Amino acid sequence: MAIEENRNCGCGNNDDDNYMQTMTNNNNCEGNDEVRREMINQIKSYDFAINELALYLDTHPEDEKALCLHRRYCKEVKELKDKYQKVYGPLTINYPCNKWRWLEEPWPWERGNY
């Protein structure tokens, strides 16, 4: 996936430099939109699966298979969320940013990050 970073951080203090800081604002063009849609769909699918596995594990904590799946999904979604947030802005207020990007995207009830 070709993704350009758009974190808009100007201080150069980013913890990791895995992504180019191109500071572009072209996320709304067709191609990027499709990538974005696919990524957020994947993130939601992971989150849903993790949620349901957690509910199951609450009452079946000894189930190794469920535990293993839970561990795997948590790891995979973390990587995906890091990638997504670097480009499209924070999904939670726990994501550090030099510019307050929390306000930039529409809210979920307005079809933001859907």
Next chain:
Amino acid sequence: MWTYNKTLQYPVNIKCTDPKLAKVIISQYGGPDGELAASLRYLSQRFGMPDQKSKAILNDIGTEELAHLEMVGSIVHQLTKGASIEEIEKAGLGEYYTDHGLDVYPASAAGVPFTAAYIACKGDPIANLQEDLAADEKDFKCNYEKNIECRNFWKLSIEK
């Protein structure tokens, strides 16, 4: 303590304004068997649970119900957004509009404001869990099926 995730649990993207549908769906938000009642039921009962498993399951289900509440609120919001006063009046939402405009107010389909009387916390874990099972059954089996019946009856379109 909770952290907000800036996504819906499942996407809500409604193409057609439809206040009439919103009038029945709002019961899932603030009605007797709605998501607000569900989340408060689980989250209030969890304090009195006797062991780790039951505390965890009520805590985590109650949390998920808040995500459901947000989805239902989004549905009501999108169904009513930009509706004309004529559409609102025709849908039977004139009285609602008088008090709440197009805000999403926790009330039942009949306009009864949300009340904590919809939930029970009985000081007894078994009684509480039975209440949860009954509430869930009412929510899913009755309300959602009735919503679908209404929707089919009106031949309305609500698209993903």
